[in-house]
Amino acid sequence: MRRVSGAGLLVVLALAGPGVLLVAVNFAQDSAGHAGTKRPPVLRARFAPAASVPRSSLSSLVPVPPTFAGKLEPLRRGESRSPALAAPEQTGAESTLVPEASPPMASPPSVKAGTDIFLADGSETALAIDVSNANILAGALNQGYLNTPSLLNSSNGNVSWVPNVFPSGAGTITGQTFDPWGSPGNSPGDLFTSLIRRDSIAASKVTHMILAHSGDSGVSWSRLFEVNKALVQDRDMFDVDRTATRGGGTGAAHDGKLYLTYDGFSTATQEAYVASYLQVVSPTGAALTEVTTSLPPGSGFNGTQMQPVAGTLDGQVYLMSVAAAKTDASVTYLLFHEVTGAGTGFTALKSGLVFPAAGQQLATSGRWGLNGHRIDTGGQMDIDRSSGPRRGNLYVLSSRNLHSADPTQDQGDIWLSISTDGAVTWNEAMIPGLAAGKTQFFAMLDVDDDGWIHVAYYQNETGLTDNGVLNASTANLYYTVSSDGGLTWSPHTRVNGSGDTLLYFDPPRDLSAHDYYLIGDYDQVRAGRAGGIKVAYVLWSGYYKYRTDIFQDHGDYAICTKMTPALDSDGDGLFDPQDNCPTIYNPGQEDFNNNGIGDICECLLTRANVDNTGSSLNRIDGSDLFPLARAFGSCSGDAAYNASTDLSPQGCVDGYDLAILASLWAESVPVTCP
Amino acid sequence: MNGYRGAPRFVPMAVAVMLLGPLLLSQSCGGGGGGGSGHVTPVMHFTCGGAVAASPDQISLSCPATSGSPMLVTVIIGGATTSTDIYGIKFDLVFSPTVMTFQAPAIEGTFLNQGGAATSIIAAPAPGDPGRVVVSITRTGAVSGTQAAAPQATVITLGFAATGLTGATFLTFENAEAVDDSTPTPTPIVSIGFTSSPLTVSFQ
Numbered sequence: 001m002r003r004v005s006g007a008g009l010l011v012v013l014a015l016a017g018p019g020v021l022l023v024a025v026n027f028a029q030d031s032a033g034h035a036g037t038k039r040p041p042v043l044r045a046r047f048a049p050a051a052s053v054p055r056s057s058l059s060s061l062v063p064v065p066p067t068f069a070g071k072l073e074p075l076r077r078g079e080s081r082s083p084a085l086a087a088p089e090q091t092g093a094e095s096t097l098v099p100e101a102s103p104p105m106a107s108p109p110s111v112k113a114g115t116d117i118f119l120a121d122g123s124e125t126a127l128a129i130d131v132s133n134a135n136i137l138a139g140a141l142n143q144g145y146l147n148t149p150s151l152l153n154s155s156n157g158n159v160s161w162v163p164n165v166f167p168s169g170a171g172t173i174t175g176q177t178f179d180p181w182g183s184p185g186n187s188p189g190d191l192f193t194s195l196i197r198r199d200s201i202a203a204s205k206v207t208h209m210i211l212a213h214s215g216d217s218g219v220s221w222s223r224l225f226e227v228n229k230a231l232v233q234d235r236d237m238f239d240v241d242r243t244a245t246r247g248g249g250t251g252a253a254h255d256g257k258l259y260l261t262y263d264g265f266s267t268a269t270q271e272a273y274v275a276s277y278l279q280v281v282s283p284t285g286a287a288l289t290e291v292t293t294s295l296p297p298g299s300g301f302n303g304t305q306m307q308p309v310a311g312t313l314d315g316q317v318y319l320m321s322v323a324a325a326k327t328d329a330s331v332t333y334l335l336f337h338e339v340t341g342a343g344t345g346f347t348a349l350k351s352g353l354v355f356p357a358a359g360q361q362l363a364t365s366g367r368w369g370l371n372g373h374r375i376d377t378g379g380q381m382d383i384d385r386s387s388g389p390r391r392g393n394l395y396v397l398s399s400r401n402l403h404s405a406d407p408t409q410d411q412g413d414i415w416l417s418i419s420t421d422g423a424v425t426w427n428e429a430m431i432p433g434l435a436a437g438k439t440q441f442f443a444m445l446d447v448d449d450d451g452w453i454h455v456a457y458y459q460n461e462t463g464l465t466d467n468g469v470l471n472a473s474t475a476n477l478y479y480t481v482s483s484d485g486g487l488t489w490s491p492h493t494r495v496n497g498s499g500d501t502l503l504y505f506d507p508p509r510d511l512s513a514h515d516y517y518l519i520g521d522y523d524q525v526r527a528g529r530a531g532g533i534k535v536a537y538v539l540w541s542g543y544y545k546y547r548t549d550i551f552q553d554h555g556d557y558a559i560c561t562k563m564t565p566a567l568d569s570d571g572d573g574l575f576d577p578q579d580n581c582p583t584i585y586n587p588g589q590e591d592f593n594n595n596g597i598g599d600i601c602e603c604l605l606t607r608a609n610v611d612n613t614g615s616s617l618n619r620i621d622g623s624d625l626f627p628l629a630r631a632f633g634s635c636s637g638d639a640a641y642n643a644s645t646d647l648s649p650q651g652c653v654d655g656y657d658l659a660i661l662a663s664l665w666a667e668s669v670p671v672t673c674p
Numbered sequence: 675m676n677g678y679r680g681a682p683r684f685v686p687m688a689v690a691v692m693l694l695g696p697l698l699l700s701q702s703c704g705g706g707g708g709g710g711s712g713h714v715t716p717v718m719h720f721t722c723g724g725a726v727a728a729s730p731d732q733i734s735l736s737c738p739a740t741s742g743s744p745m746l747v748t749v750i751i752g753g754a755t756t757s758t759d760i761y762g763i764k765f766d767l768v769f770s771p772t773v774m775t776f777q778a779p780a781i782e783g784t785f786l787n788q789g790g791a792a793t794s795i796i797a798a799p800a801p802g803d804p805g806r807v808v809v810s811i812t813r814t815g816a817v818s819g820t821q822a823a824a825p826q827a828t829v830i831t832l833g834f835a836a837t838g839l840t841g842a843t844f845l846t847f848e849n850a851e852a853v854d855d856s857t858p859t860p861t862p863i864v865s866i867g868f869t870s871s872p873l874t875v876s877f878q
Contacts, residue, residue: 611859615764615849622764622796622810626853626860629762629794629812640816642858658794666800666808 039596042578042589043432043480043489050417050426053333053352061323061333062297063273063304064377065367065515066234066265067179068196068207115562116500117158123556124522125539128182128191130217131246134528134535138218140166140180140193141558142522150177151193153218157530158537158562166195167223169208175200179209179236180522185283186243186256189217192224194236194260205267209236211260211281224258224285231264231274235305239317241342242310247385247449254315254342256283259308261293261319276304278319280343289343293319297326302348303335309381311422312392315342318423320396322378329366330404332357332377334396336423350423358399358412358441360470362516370411370460371472372508374516375399375441386451390485394419395453396426397445408466412439414457416486433480433492435459439469440478444538448527452565453482456495456525456538464506473506477540479525481565484573484587490566491577495538500559502543527565536563570648584660585648592673600649603673608664610644620664628653628661718836720745720774724874728752728826733763733852734869735845743836744777747845747873749809749829751785751822756865757854759819762786762812763829765850765868770843771805773877774834780809783828791817797832806848807832812860819855834875842876 119125124142135157143150150166168174175198182193191214199206213224227233241257242248248255258281266272276294281287294302303321310317317339325331334353339346357377359370369375379398384390396417403409417428434440439460446454456479460472468474477495482488496502511517527536539560547555566575569583576582580589581598590599600607608620616623627645634640635652643649647657722737722745729752736748747767751760763786767776780797787793792814800806811830813819850868853860 614862615851621766621808621849622762622812623851623853625764625794625796625810626762626812627858629814630816630855630857630860632792632794632814634816640857645858662796662798665796665798666803666806668801 039580040491040578042574043491045416045429045432045486045489047418047427047429047486050353050428052425053335053354055349057325057354058301058323058333058335058349058352059298060326061301061303062326063263063301064322064324064332065374066232066263066271066273067305068232068234068265115158116497117161117560119152119161119539119558119560120163121556122558123541124178124180125524125541125558125560126180126182126193126522127524127526127537127539127560128184128193129526129528129537130188130191131184131186131528132188134530134537136189136191136217137161137537137560138182138191138193138214139539139558139560140182140195142178142180142195143176150180150195151212151221153191153214154560155217155219157535158560161560162219164218164221166193166197167210167212167221169197169210169223169226170228172200172204173197173206173208173210173226175207179234181237182524182526183238183240185213185240186246190215191218192238192240192258193221194238196233196236196262205232206230207233209233209260209262211238211258211285213285225260225279225281225287227260227262227277227279229264229277230267232267234263234265236260236262237307239308239310241315241317242385247312247387247391248310249313249316251314257281257288257315257342258283259310259317259339259342261306261308263304263306273304276302276306276321278306278308278317278339278343278346291339291343291346293337293346293348294321300348302337303333305378306337307378307381308339309383309394311338311383312385313340315344316340317342318381318383318394320379320381324377329361329368330356330401332398334379334398334417336394336419338423351419351426353396353398353417353426353428355398355400355415356402356404358401358439360401360404360407360411363512365512365516367516369516370439370441370470371475371504372511372516379443380445382445382447382453384447384451384485386449388451390420390451392420392422393451393485394423395445395447395486397443397455399441399443399457407470409469410437410439411460411469412441414440414443414455416453416455418486429486431455431480431489433489435492437467437469439472442523444523444525444540446525446527446536448534448536449529450483450534451485452527452534453486454525454527454536454565455480455482455489456523456536456540458502458540461501468506471506471508472504475502475504475543477502477538477561479536479538479563481527481536481575482573483568483571483575488573488575488578490575493563495540495561495563496542496559500542503545503555504543505545534565536565537561538563571650585650599673604647604660605664605667605669606673607644608647608661609669612669618669620661620667620669625658625661628657632658718838718840718877719743720834720836720875720877722747722873722875724871726869726871730824731755731757731865732867732869733765733829733847733850734871735767735847735873737845737873737875743774743877744833745774745836745875746781746831746833748831749783750826751829751866752826753822753824755822757819757852757863758821759854760786760821760863760866761819761853761855761860762810763850763852764808764810764812766800766848767807767809767832767845768848769805769834769845769875770841772837772839773841773843774836774875775799775804776807777833777835780811780833781831782811783830785822785827785829786811786813786820788820788827791820795830797830808849812853813855816857817855836877840876840878842874844872845875846870846872
């Protein structure tokens with residue numbers, strides 16, 4: 001079959017008025033390049049309604065362990081190292097941990113193979129990307145027990161990073177930092193990060209959440225707000241109320257306000273939970289409304305570790321909190337709440353999700369984890385703020401253990417939960433395409449401005465016991481994306497280069513004296529557009545067991561990797577590598593003769609031959625154009641809509657259909673299709 | 675490359691949006707001037723004849739008596755037409771590709787877009803048949819058809835470039851129809867005819 005040459009093809013679409021639009025269309029690509037090629041399978045999620053959480057069960061919920069445990073206690077800069085963390089290990093596992101053939105590496109290279117970029121020591125990572133240019137990045141870190149710089153920026157899309165110093169709090173709040181978070185503001189160059197800083201007075205247990213702002217794309221930073229409550233503050237997060245142009249609601253009364261969340265624990269007994277809070281802050285840093293979002297069990301407990309997600313109405317914030325069952329630490333609850341009017345309204349416990357968290361209890365500690373470390377048992381939440389059909393959908397990603405009673409089997413899978421009614425009800429499914437029999441954990445989520453869902457996660461790859469499902473020798477990081485609200489997913493792509501495969505102690509060291517050192521409770525994927533190209537960045541925690549950082553204690557370090565999401569050229573949710581007709585909308589992937597070529601492509605000539613009579617018999621020409629033109633601009637349900645001319649069946653007869661017809665112009669129609 | 679060739683795949687590769695106004699095809703001379711070598715290069719040009727005067731309800735071809743390359747051929751409709759609901763016009767122009775080739779873009783006339791109506795134009799050679807350009811121009815959307823007033827209106831103008839070979843060709847209509855604004859499928863208007871007199875074009 002000969003294709004229309006672009007050089008001689010012209011479509012002119014002349015609109016009303018003196019201005020005339022000229023649309024030159026070249027659809028010259030032949031199908032032969034796709035024929036017979038091995039196409040990855042379509043990864044379709046199978047959603048089912050999530051079991052509702054009975055309110056009666058909520059009375060038995062308790063806080064999950066705070067994140068500062070395993071972070072605050074052991075070391076300060078200059079203090080002596082704990083024996084259990086010193087290398088080589090002094091524990092019973094040391095015989096297997098004596099350095100093997102590989103020599104210790106002082107530090108990973110500053111530029112890893114591929115696009116892995118080493119940022120700094122650290123195990124908690126947060127990322128903010130500029131709203132107008134995704135090459136502008138700000139990363140905030142927990143740098144182990146190093147106090148500076150904790151904050152870096154990149155102006156060239158993760159090619160290089162410049163260290164900054166995260167602002168101190170007032171007075172003596174100048175100590176080490178942990179629990180990072182990041183988000184862009186509403187304007188280009190407007191970036192926010194947060195960290196919790198310790199009081200530098202040794203005897204003090206006080207920590208303060210500090211919100212930092214940069215108005216110059218991350219070059220310089222200043223403290224915008226500090227939470228001054230005399231508490232051990234923990235698990236800070238925040239979000240920014242979007243303007244309407246950035247996907248927020250109509251009305252601007254609350255635009256730019258910042259919604260800060262954190263948990264408060266007693267300074268006398270650090271793990272004595274006091275309350276959780278939502279602090280609303282003005283764009284200029286003034287304290288506005290404070291909402292006590294949770295109190296200890298028995299007095300209004302609504303969970304802890306509340307992630308705020310600014311909604312699609314002005315002043316609306318969804319909160320997702322985490323709780324555990326009092327009698328069974330393996331059961332995790334995610335609880336959902338809604339704030340309206342930027343804090344004037346608060347609806348607690350709109351709904352909940354319950355599942356067994358990935359991993360197992362670490363010895364008898366009551367802590368939960370994998371690979372000898374605690375891991376985050378909660379999840380990440382985001383919302384579709386696009387103008388598309390899924391605007392307002394809430395998405396929650398969690399890591400679940402379907403074999404919690406059998407630690408020899410897969411100990412973690414990534415699940416996506418979706419609410420289309422403002423966190424009242426949920427449907428959920430396992431992300432399709434996860435490697436069977438392997439443990440996935442540390443799920444990261446971002447929903448970009450187009451409503452695409454970006455997901456990254458870790459996966460245990462190998463291990464001495466049970467293929468490493470619980471305690472691995474090696475792990476890698478993967479990325480996948482969905483353009484249709486989670487129904488279908490791109491092939492999963494490994495994020496890290498082979499040189500950055502995580503190498504764990506196997507069997508793991510005994511870190512019980514250090515509360516199993518929590519890593520990975522903050523890792524982030526963030527997506528946006530740079531120069532019109534969609535990109536995603538994963539800021540993650542590497543682990544190299546032979547490596548000793550400057551404190552000779554941990555092998556973890558922060559790496560940023562840039563991903564280019566697969567294309568979905570026709571917007572049907574199927575990514576081009578998986579789509580049996582990648583440039584024409586066919587979400588159903590119909591293929592009547594099972595030859596791997598979608599009917600919409602294979603039979604397009606037949607369909608485009610709308611009028612197969614007279615001079616248009618077996619030919620694409622003006623007789624086929626006339627009915628299309630007649631229906632042009634109409635959509636399904638309109639009187640003028642003519643489905644036979646909706647060649648790219650998206651429900652409207654538009655320029656795309658015209659362009660398709662033009663691409664077939666004057667073709668003969670030899671194929672018989674259903 | 676694999677062997678399957680039955681299923682077309684279409685990827686938009688270029689879309690340009692511009693005002694049509696400046697898109698007047700430039701007239702160029704058919705040959706260069708003499709140089710200093712002492713011999714004279716003959717000036718090559720089109721000659722065109724056979725055009726018939728416009729008459730009501732008749733669509734015909736018009737061309738300049740002499741022209742450089744490209745040569746502009748104008749399709750005109752004679753008025754006043756009987757029909758008042760002309761929505762679209764389609765035709766093939768057939769010619770000898772050894773003498774000339776179709777040269778995009780086609781230039782919209784003043785007939786179907788009168789009153790500010792949106793229009794769509796597609797004009798391209800038939801695949802594998804460079805001596806046939808398949809043309810359609812139509813109003814677009816749920817608007818009424820229109821009528822050509824006397825004495826005539828321009829439907830569309832098409833450019834033809836010389837191949838460089840001297841010779842002559844006829845330029846004739848085939849597969850020609852004008853349609854009304856019937857919904858959903860515009861219907862042929864039998865009262866609108868297309869001239870059977872070909873243009874005679876030569877390049878020398």
